[in-house]
Amino acid sequence: MTQHDPESADGRIKKPRHKKHQNQSYGERLAADPAYVAPRTDSTPVKGYRSEQPRSDRGQRSTDRNRDERNDRPYNRDDRSGARNNRDDRPAFRRDDRAQDNRARYNRDDRPQYNRDDRSSYNRGDRPSYNRDERPSYNRDDRSQGNRDDRPQYNRDDRSRFNRDDRSQGNRDERPRFNRDDRSQGNRDERPRFNRDERPSYNRDDRPSYNRDDRSSYRRDDRSQGERTERPRFNRDDRPQGNRDDRPQYNRDDRSRFDRDERSQYSKDDRPRFGRDDKSYRRDERVNNRDDRRSEQAEQPVDLGTVADDNQFAALGLAPRLVQRLARDGITTPFPIQAATIPDALAGKDVLGRGQTGSGKTLGFGLPTLMRLSGGHTESRRPRGMILVPTRELAMQVHDALEPLAHVMNVSLKLIAGGLPYPKQIDALRRGVDLLIATPGRLIDLCEQGAADLGAVEVAVLDEADHMCDMGFMPAVTTLLDMTPPEGQRLLFSATLDNDVDKIVRTYLKDPVQHSTESGQASVSTMEHHLLVIEPAHKQSLTAELASRDGRTIVFVRTKLGADRIATQLRDRGVMAAALHGGLTQGMRNRTLDQFKDGSVPVLVATDVAARGIHVDDVTLVVQADPPAEHKDYLHRAGRTARAGGKGAVVTLLLPHQRRGMIRMAESAGVKADPVRARPGDELVTELTGGSKPSGYPVKLPAPKPQRFNKGGGGKRYGSTRPGRGHDSRGGNGPRRSGNGGRRTDGKSYQH
DNA sequence: AAAAAAT
Incomplete structure (x- = not known):
């Protein structure tokens, strides 16, 4: 009966069959053929559900009709990416449509009843026949057709996926959408969902994996005693601050693995029980609305230590609690960029901030933002602050840097970035989160879904502003x-602010105050620059020689393929190196960065994904195996070293024909260095590397993290070099890759 | 001009 799923026997999506329609958007196709019915999308979770369905139901999936529908999906997907590429044409259309779109979503309120019923029946197992045959056409006709184009199909899947989670806790009756509006006000108490909403954030933010033991005992013991508000603080305080820099990514990786893979098994035992036990606790003692939480916290201030009288942060006008918290980490003297921008930002002005790499810009915009958001009231789905950053890694870093500070200010923050599970992000938004730290794509996605509404954003920050522009x-x-509302405050920060930013500045900033603590050139005095002109044939061996040294090294290359290739070459020559680029799964990216931070892999071969903002301690050498494309890139890449007053060297390898361009670039970048001819073994090279040479014996990357949670499955997705689909057919929120070591196979990004 | 950013 069951042939292979057309979709996947091997987990891959097959090529579309309907070539004819490949470049036709759904809207176009609909226009041409009003009878055209959207391919159903409910089939996406097939992997997750199928095995749970009674066999008899499963059979129905392989009717011709259903198969065809599923084959339609890829075609649809292509449309969507086509649409993405056409972005430029669409935004206007989109924006105009947005209101309408929202309305459509609100209109849903009329519909949920039957929708939900549909869905619940779906859950109960009669879905396949029912849904398949009846619901689609029914729904589709009812629904305003026009909007469908805008709403990605996968929305539906996602939505139903977490709704399903919610639903499993009962109270289906209470859930209809109209609750949405009320929700933030305190219907919450009644609703088990509250429980869910709170828990994830707790899980997410604070639990270093190594604390896991602590956590679980902690969980069981402390939890029932209430005082959830104490918990995070407890955790945070315990965590040695100094380690933060080394650990965040590490935690994250574990966490996601844990969350994604473990949860399904884990939940069966613990979660429901927790829910049940928790009820009385929840009802009676728990304070579960935000304002109460705030006041409670205010009543029991934690001793954050004393602040010296001459603390200059206090002088900038920051709240005592914030100053105390900073002081506890030894941060008592503002960097110039901070001293310059904080007062203006606190005054509510729009600020353009330029400070050299590693000069503390994160706090420059972070502290005023937290000050502004503290004490306000955030409605569900309507965050009041937004920090946009260009890469996921940077988003994580900013999040982790601000998190302890946000905590003392009683500001909730949430990382919104691609490659991470949707449900927790949406839950957090629904619960109401003050400040988002986001990469643009995912945030737009969530806004389109209606999970987020930026209409209440008081502070919008662009980090790496020129890159964002x-x-x-x-x-x-x-x-x-x-x-975002035009009257909101906007802060733009970068090490290089140039003409590209003008458009944004003109359009979105009112009377901006500009602070440039440096010229925007390479003025970090502790950084030395070397330009080496080399023979093409020597590039590999020279790169290996340079990278084979004590201390952390980042090797920048131009392309993703190049990153993979050079990392492999380095390992073949005995240099422990790993590639980091955007073609890897987020899990691989996290793991690689963790290994680089914890020292198990001292050489990172990266594309420009790592060029900006990423802070790793003690990177003492940056090698540019491919010269940067422009002077700004040079500065940002170079800025990975010599951070916060440390020392560092930047070596750029140049093929003869790249020499001229580099000279020009160096001038624009303010780099004082003349190109020098170099060969492997030269004195200069030896000097830079401290004399150590690559062993010549191939090395292998360190094994994935040893922590494997019992019951298998854990870590499969990210941990193995050959991530099998295995039995973890759940958690399809993560990036889906068929396994070849996490490298892209679709070639999409490599085309010119 | 590549990379990044949503699935």
Whole structure:
């Protein structure tokens, strides 16, 4: 009966069959054929559900009709990406449509009843026959057709996926959408969902994996005693601050693995029981609305230590609690960029901040933002602050840097980035989160889904502003800024602010105050620069020689393929190196960065994904195996070393024909260095590397993290070099890759 | 011009 799923025997999506329609958008196709019915999307979770369905139901999936529908899906997907590429054409259309779109979503209120019933029956197992045959056409006709185009199909899947989770806790009756509005006000108490809403954030933010033991005992013991508000603080205080920099990514990786893979098994035992036990506790003692939480916390201030009288942060006008918290980490003297921008930002002005790499810009915009958001009231789905960053890693870093500070200010924050599970992000938004730290794509996605509404954003921050304003990012950034109220405060920060930013500045900033603590050139005095002109044939061996040294090294290359290739070459020559680029799964990216931070892999071979903002302690050498494309890139790449006053060297390898361009670039970048001819073994090279040479014996990357949670499955997705689909057919929120070591196979990004 | 950013 069951042939292979057309969709996947091997987990891959097959090529579309309907070539004819491949470049036709759904809307176009609909226009041509009004009878056209959207391919159903409910089939996406097939992997997760199928095995749970009674066999008799399963059979129905392989009717011709259903198969065809499923084959339609890829075609649809292509449409969507086509649409993405056409972004430029669409934003206007989109934006105009947005209101309408929202309305449509609100209109749903009329519908949920039957929808939900549909869905619940779906859950009960009669879905296949029922849904398949009846619901689609029914729903589709009812629903306003026009909007469908805008709403990605996968929305539906996602939605139903977490709704399902929610639902499993009962109270289906209480859930209809109209509750949405009330929700933030305190219907919460009644609703088990509250429980869910709270828990994830707790899980997410604070539990270092190594604390896991603590946590579980902690969980069981402390939890029932209430005082949830104490918990995070407890955790946070215990955590040695100094380690933070080394650990965040590490935690995250574990966490996601844990969450994604473990949860399904884990939940069966613990979660429901927790829910049940928790009821009385929840009802009676728990304080579960935000304001109460705030006041409670205010009543029991934690001793954050004393602040010296001459603490200069206090002088900038920051709240005592914040100053105390900073002081506890030994941060008592503002960097110039902070001293310059904080007062203006606190005064509510729009600020353009430029400070050299590693000069503390994160706090420069972070502290005023937290100050502003503290004490306000955030409605469900309507965050009041937004920090946009260009890469996921940077988003994580900013999040982790601000988190302890946000905590003392009683500001909730949430990382919104791609490659991470949707449900927790949506839950957090629904619960109401003050400040988002986001990469543009995912945030737009969530806004389109209606999970987030930027209409209440008081502070919008662009980190790496000039990069956010370049061609690739601009549309997304303007889309997001357009959604924020124009009267809101806007802060733009970068090490290089140039003409590209003008458009954003003119459009979105009112009377901006500009602070440039440096010229925007390479003025970090502790950084030395070397330009080496080399023979093409020597590139590999020279790179290996340079990278084979004590201390952390980042090797920058131009392309993702190049990153993979050079990392492999280095390992073949005995240099422990790993590649980092955007073609890897987020899990791989996290793991690689963790290994680089914890020292198990001292050489990182990266594309420009790591060029900006990423802070790793003690990177003492940056090698540019491919010269940067422009002077700004040079500065940002170079800025990974010599951070916060440390020392560092930047070596750029140049093929003869790249020499001229580099000289020009060096001038624009303010780099004082003359190209020098170099060969492997040269004195200069030896000097830079401290004399150590690659062993010549191939090395292998360290094994994935040893922590494997029992019951298998854990870590499969990210941990193995050959991530099998295995039995973890759940958690399909993560990036889906068929396994070949996490490298892209679709070639999509490599085409010119 | 590549990379990044949503699935």
